[in-house]
Amino acid sequence: xxxxxxxxxxxxxxxxxxxxxxxxxxxxxxxxxxxxxxxxxxxxxxxxxxxxxxxxxxxxxxxxxxxxxxxxxxxxxxxxxxxxxxxxxxxxxxxxxxxxxxxxxxxxxxxxxxxxxxxxxxxxxxxxxxxxxxxxxxxxxxxxxxxxxxxxxxxxxxxxxxxxxxxxxxxxxxxxxxxxxxxxxxxxxxxxxxxxxxxx
Amino acid sequence: xxxxxxxxxxxxxxxxxxxxxxxxxxxxxxxxxxxxxxxxxxxxxxxxxxxxxxxxxxxxxxxxxxxxxxxxxxxxxxxxxxxxxxxxxxxxxxxxxxxxxxxxxxxxxxxxxxxxxxxxxxxxxxxxxxxxxxxxxxxxxxxxxxxxxxxxxxxxxxxxxxxxxxxxxxxxxxxxxxxxxxxxxxxxxxxxxxxxxxxxxxxxxxxxxxxxxxxxxxxxxxxxxxxxxxxxxxxxxxxxxxxxxxxxxxxxxxxxxxxxxxxxxxxxxxxxxxxxxxxxxxxxxxxxxxxxxxxxxxxxxxxxxxxxxxxxxxxxxxxxxxxxxxxxxx
Ligand SMILES: [Zn+2]
Numbered sequence: 001x002x003x004x005x006x007x008x009x010x011x012x013x014x015x016x017x018x019x020x021x022x023x024x025x026x027x028x029x030x031x032x033x034x035x036x037x038x039x040x041x042x043x044x045x046x047x048x049x050x051x052x053x054x055x056x057x058x059x060x061x062x063x064x065x066x067x068x069x070x071x072x073x074x075x076x077x078x079x080x081x082x083x084x085x086x087x088x089x090x091x092x093x094x095x096x097x098x099x100x101x102x103x104x105x106x107x108x109x110x111x112x113x114x115x116x117x118x119x120x121x122x123x124x125x126x127x128x129x130x131x132x133x134x135x136x137x138x139x140x141x142x143x144x145x146x147x148x149x150x151x152x153x154x155x156x157x158x159x160x161x162x163x164x165x166x167x168x169x170x171x172x173x174x175x176x177x178x179x180x181x182x183x184x185x186x187x188x189x190x191x192x193x194x195x196x197x198x199x200x
Numbered sequence: 201x202x203x204x205x206x207x208x209x210x211x212x213x214x215x216x217x218x219x220x221x222x223x224x225x226x227x228x229x230x231x232x233x234x235x236x237x238x239x240x241x242x243x244x245x246x247x248x249x250x251x252x253x254x255x256x257x258x259x260x261x262x263x264x265x266x267x268x269x270x271x272x273x274x275x276x277x278x279x280x281x282x283x284x285x286x287x288x289x290x291x292x293x294x295x296x297x298x299x300x301x302x303x304x305x306x307x308x309x310x311x312x313x314x315x316x317x318x319x320x321x322x323x324x325x326x327x328x329x330x331x332x333x334x335x336x337x338x339x340x341x342x343x344x345x346x347x348x349x350x351x352x353x354x355x356x357x358x359x360x361x362x363x364x365x366x367x368x369x370x371x372x373x374x375x376x377x378x379x380x381x382x383x384x385x386x387x388x389x390x391x392x393x394x395x396x397x398x399x400x401x402x403x404x405x406x407x408x409x410x411x412x413x414x415x416x417x418x419x420x421x422x423x424x425x426x427x428x429x430x431x432x433x434x435x436x437x438x439x440x441x442x443x444x445x446x447x448x449x450x451x452x453x454x455x456x457x458x459x460x461x462x463x464x465x466x467x468x469x470x471x472x473x474x475x476x477x478x479x480x481x482x483x484x485x486x487x488x489x490x491x492x493x494x495x496x497x498x499x500x501x502x503x504x505x506x507x508x509x510x511x512x513x514x515x516x517x518x519x520x521x522x523x524x525x526x527x528x529x530x
């Protein structure tokens with residue numbers, strides 16, 4: 001059975017999970033001893049030990065590439081890429097807004113807003129099972145676009161006046177595993193490149 | 201102990217990877233410069249540096265391993281800079297090293313970049329005679345230290361503001377001499393005469409340095425006398441720097457009575473500084489050690505060389521980034 005390594009960090013809190021087949025068998029977020037840890041090696045070793053496995057069983061690494069926290073996302077990508085290179089395990093890059101969209105998806109479009117360097121934000125619209133729009137723009141520009149939308153669910157870490165608070169800023173590892181397993185298998189040279197802010 | 205150490209250096213704006221054996225022989229080294237990325241900003245732009253490291257690091261590791269026909273089983277350890285340096289840049293090197301370490305089952309050590317500079321003297325050339333006095337002069341650092349042996353250092357003094365290399369670059373910009381500023385100023389200085397009286401900050405006080413006052417004084421002079429000769433201005437600035445640096449070296453040789461004086465860092469390329477330091481060393485009858493220029497600037501070979509000390513001392517690998525790591529902490 002396949003073992004998938006899942007890494008998420010762009011919401012600012014690094015976490016790592018292992019999926020065996022289509023089931024999450026380890027999630028660092030549930031381990032008290034790993035609370036606040038930014039050490040991916042420690043998280044992975046703890047996870048592999050907990051499920052009685054080792055690196056040789058991992059067949060895919062899925063890595064959240066943001067947008068979001070610059071340092072944490074880049075560190076996660078560096079670790080994922082390094083492990084991929086060392087063990088010839090393909091890396092599947094997964095945009096955070098696709099993860100959030102799939103997490104929240106119901107019958108309405110989802111607006112996703114995440115903080116970037118002021119006055120900018122990361123802004124996305126997820127609708128009909130896919131990310132229909134992504135922009136790094138000013139907060140005002142994003143709010144103007146939202147004011148044209150009739151009804152939507154909100155995700156991310158920015159409140160919108162007159163709308164209920166964001167549903168979540170992090171996809172569950174179950175959602176991430178589902179997306180990873182349904183994506184085409186990446187080639188051996190595939191790497192995780194974080195979605196970065198456009199510098200003015 | 202046989203084998204090779206894979207060194208990784210990403211503390212600032214160059215991605216460098218090298219393979220070095222215990223004797224200091226460099227089996228392979230590749231350095232990807234980010235000069236063109238940062239040139240327009242007039243200094244290193246940290247976020248862009250970090251992005252560029254992520255892109256360059258694995259192809260660079262792959263390149264040196266292929267060039268030296270090395271497999272992971274040939275590696276004794278991986279050594280990676282953990283500080284001082286830019287946090288975003290350090291994190292990329294450290295996370296990559298951690299993953300390679302786990303994937304290859306080879307231990308990885310977080311290494312003090314300043315110890316790397318000090319060990320650069322041992323690369324492919326003669327050994328340092330201990331005890332020694334070392335002066336590190338570059339764009340990133342200015343410090344003077346006493347080395348009791350290859351491991352035990354006593355920091356004598358460091359800069360309170362700009363590094364000497366930084367002030368070279370800033371003055372070069374004021375004189376429109378282009379980048380990198382050091383060689384341009386040295387060339388111009390050779391054609392001029394040090395006729396302008398510039399301050400020698402902290403020359404007579406202990407081992408601390410300060411270069412920002414000197415830089416400001418050059419700026420004031422240019423503003424008040426726009427007709428000043430670039431050559432004379434350069435010669436006067438270089439004379440002031442050389443005066444301060446040699447005064448500190450002289451004091452350290454007098455106090456510490458070492459067997460050698462080691463000058464490392466990019467500014468050690470300056471022929472004026474080399475000549476002046478030769479004189480000071482001769483005055484005290486100590487050996488002057490100047491590493492070849494290719495090892496004087498930031499590079500991964502010096503990090504790999506320094507890693508051998510960590511391995512042989514049985515230190516616990518520590519891959520926590522330390523942007524303000526001081527010389528005395530491993
Ligand atoms: Zn340096």
